[in-house]
Amino acid sequence: MSHLFKRLSSTATVTIKATPSKAHHHVPLPSSAFPAGYLLTGLHAGVKKNPGALDVGLILSTSQRPTSAAACFTRNAFKAAPVLVSDQIITQNAGRARAVVVNSGCANAVTGRQGIDDAWAMVRATDALLPPSTNPKHAHETLVMSTGVIGQNLPIANILAGIQSQAQNSPSNSLAPDFAAWERAARAFMTTDTFPKLRARTFSIGGVQYRMAGMDKGAGMIHPDMGPASTSFASGQQLHATLLGCILTDAAVSPRSLQSALTYAVERSFNSISVDGDMSTNDTILVLANGAAAAESREIDEETDSQAYEVFKKELTEFAVDLAKLVVRDGEGATKFVTVTVKGAPTYKDAHSIASRISTSALVKTALYGEDANWGRILAATGSIPLSPLPTSPSEASQIDPTKVSVSFVPSDGSAPLLVLVRGEPENVDEVRAKAILEQEDFGVLVELGMGTEEATYWTCDFSYEYVRINGDYRS
C-alpha cells in the first residue's frame, strides 16, 4: 500500500543483484574438533547428473557403547518414504541407531510403495556396513533421509552400489573420521545450497570434555515444523521442519533425554527459521550420541542428573541455532540475514506466531530486499495474527493494544536500535541511519508488544528477483 502508480505497462529488463558470496561461511576445522567414534563419507552415486556432485552421504557410529538416536520429522501430511521408515526404526528401537544414510537430488516423496521399498533398501545396505548388532531386537540400525525432486523414484540400483562400495574390505571405501570425510558427508546433503554447512563445538560436563559436530542443508521450501517420532517413546511437546540436518556427539545420553533435548532445541532453532514459508514433506533432524568420549561415564539423563542434562540441552540448542542460521544465510535468492524478535508477548506461542508471520510476509521480505524501513508492513503483519485465548477467560482472545506497540531496526554493529514506532506513534525517522542499517547484510527487526514478558526469535531472509528466477524460471 505504500507505493502508488508503479505498474509496468511494457516489457522491461531488471538487474538481479549478485547474491553476496557465501563461500566464507564454509570454514575448515581441525580433525580434532570432531566427536570420537564416527566414520563418514560422501560419494557420487548418480542421483545428481553433474558427475562431480556428491549425492550419497554415510555416517557410521563405531562406538563400543550403545548409540542413542533421536529425531524430529516434518508434520506435513505427505511425509516422504524416508521419513516414514526412519520414524518406524527409531520407534521400534526405542531410540537406538548406529548409522545414517542420506541422498540428495531426489526426495523419494510421493513415490508410493516403491518409495518405501527403496528407503528400506538403503537402510539394509547401510546396516551391512556396520559391525554385527549386540542387540538382537534391533533388526535395523540405519536412519535414512532424502532431499530433492518430489514425485520421482530413486535410481536405487546406483545408490545401493554406492553404499556397497563403502564396505570395509572394498578398495573404494572412503569412510574416515577426519575433516575431509566430514566435509564429503556435508556436501552430499546439498541441493541448491551454495556451500556445505558443517560446524563443530566442544563442551564439558562434570570435568569430561565432549564434542558435537553436524551438518545441514536448505535452501528452499524452508519453513520447518517438526516433531518427534509418531509413536513417541519419549515425553516432550509435539513440535514440527523441510530441511535435513544431522548432529553427532560423543557424549552418552539416554534415548529419552536425547529426544527431549532435541525437541526443545528444534523448536528454538529449526522451527524458528523461514526462507519461503513453505513446509516440506522431508524435513528431518537427527541426532546420534555414541558415548565414545568416555568409556565409563553414565548416560546423561534428565531424571538421574538434571544438572548435566540442562547443560547438554543448552549446548545442543545453541548448536542447533548455529546450524539453522546457516540455512537462512544461504536461502534461495537471499541477500539479507534478518533476526526478527518479538518481545512483550503474553505467551511464547503468540511471540513465535507473530515472529513467523513477519518472517514470511511477502511485503516485508520485498521491502527488506529493497532496503526499505517499511515499518507499516511489519505492523500490518503483526496485527494480522489472532492471539491465544486469555488464561483467565478461555473464550476470549488477548488483544494487541496499538498504543503499546513499538518497532525498531537493530543494527548488526552493536550500536543503538533505530526506533521507528514508539507506543503506537510513528517516529520522525532518520532516513540516512535507516538506510545505513538496512544496507548491511545482517540486521534485526524488533517488535515490542507491551503485553507481557514472553519473547521469541525467528531468522529469515529477503525476497528477491533471484528467488523468483530460481523457482519460477527453472524450465526456461
Added chain:
Amino acid sequence: MSHLFKRLSSTATVTIKATPSKAHHHVPLPSSAFPAGYLLTGLHAGVKKNPGALDVGLILSTSQRPTSAAACFTRNAFKAAPVLVSDQIITQNAGRARAVVVNSGCANAVTGRQGIDDAWAMVRATDALLPPSTNPKHAHETLVMSTGVIGQNLPIANILAGIQSQAQNSPSNSLAPDFAAWERAARAFMTTDTFPKLRARTFSIGGVQYRMAGMDKGAGMIHPDMGPASTSFASGQQLHATLLGCILTDAAVSPRSLQSALTYAVERSFNSISVDGDMSTNDTILVLANGAAAAESREIDEETDSQAYEVFKKELTEFAVDLAKLVVRDGEGATKFVTVTVKGAPTYKDAHSIASRISTSALVKTALYGEDANWGRILAATGSIPLSPLPTSPSEASQIDPTKVSVSFVPSDGSAPLLVLVRGEPENVDEVRAKAILEQEDFGVLVELGMGTEEATYWTCDFSYEYVRINGDYRS
C-alpha cells in the same frame, strides 16, 4: 526442492514480462444499469501528487426511504482511523447510513489522535452534503474509507475543500447518477490498480426489479479477513480483508439482514482471495440498500420473508465474487488468474484453510509464474495445514490420507481437467497439454482430499519479477 544447482554467482539481468493489459476488464455500462437514488462523483483533492488523479470519491443516497448500511472490516489489530470511525457510526446508527466518502493515496493508518480527528472531519463534511436527517438519533450518516501509505497524516484541508466543492449550490458540484459519475467514483478508489473496478447487476424479487452496482480496489496487501462491526447489532459468524469495496442497491433490506447477507457473501468472496498473503489495516467492504426501486415495498428480512432474503443473499454473494475476482485479476505483478478449489474436505473451514495455503505459497505462486505444473509444491502446501478436530473426538485432529488425494489442473476452455496425481500416485503427465493449460492467463488447480463432502474456492495470482519490482525496488 525440485530444482538443483540453479544459483546465481554474478549479477545478471532478467526480462520482466509485460503484465498482460487488463484495460479490457473496464467496460462501459448504460446509465440504466445503475441502482436508483444514488449520486456519485470522484475528484482530485491533492492526496495523490499526479494532478489528474482522482483521490476523493463521494457516494450519496438520495432515497426518500431509510437507507440501510452494513460493513465488514479488517480483523487486523492495527485498524486504521477510518475503520474505527465507520465501525462506530454503523453501530451507533444500528445499521443506517446515507453516504460514503473514500480517499486514496493515504491510508490514514497508524496516525494516532490526529488520524481519528481527520476521519471524523471527512464524515462531517460529507454529512453536510446530505439533505437534513429525518432520524434525530443519527448524529452522523457518512461512512469513511482510506487507502494508500501507512503512517502519514492526510492532507485534510485539501480533502475537506474537495468535499465542500460538491455542495448542492456549488458551481463545481459534479455529483450525478450516470455512468460517468460512477466511473469517477470508481477511479477515486484506485491505488496501484490499473483499471477502475466497476460492475452492475439486475435481479428480481417478487416481480420487482432491483439493481445493484459497486466498485472495489486492490492491488497489493490483499489477503482479506473481515468481519462485521465490533459491537455487532446483527447476528452472524465473525469473519475477517485489505481492500476497499462498496456495493449499492436500490432494494430495501433490513439492517440486520443486510449485515447477515454481507457477512455470508464476504466469506465466500473477498475473504477467499489472495494477492500476496498480507492482511491490511484498512480492509473495508460497505453495502448500502436505499429502497429507491419501489416506494412501497417491505424491507427484505430473513425472518419475515426468508425466500426473498435467500434470493438477495445469493445475488449479493455472486456480485461480491465478481468484484473480488477483479482485485486478483489486477493483483500487483499478476500474469495469471488461478482458481484454487479444494473438494472432499471434512469441513468448509479445512477446505478454506488448505485453499488459502496453496494460494499463498511462494513456491506454488512462482511455479505458476513459470508455467510449471509443479504438483509437488501444491501437495506440500496441502499437507502443511493441520485440520480441524474430529467431531467425534475433539482432542484428535482429522488426518489427510495421502492415498486418497488427487490433484489436477483445470483448463479455462472447458476441456477435461489434466490429472497429475490420482489417489496418491503420480500420473505420467502429458507435458505438452500441461504447458498448453498453464500458458493461459486463466486456469484452475483442483485438489480432491477424499475425506468428506465440503469444498471451498480461492482466487489467487502468480508471483512474478514485477511483484518484487513494485514492492522491493520502489525507492530506486
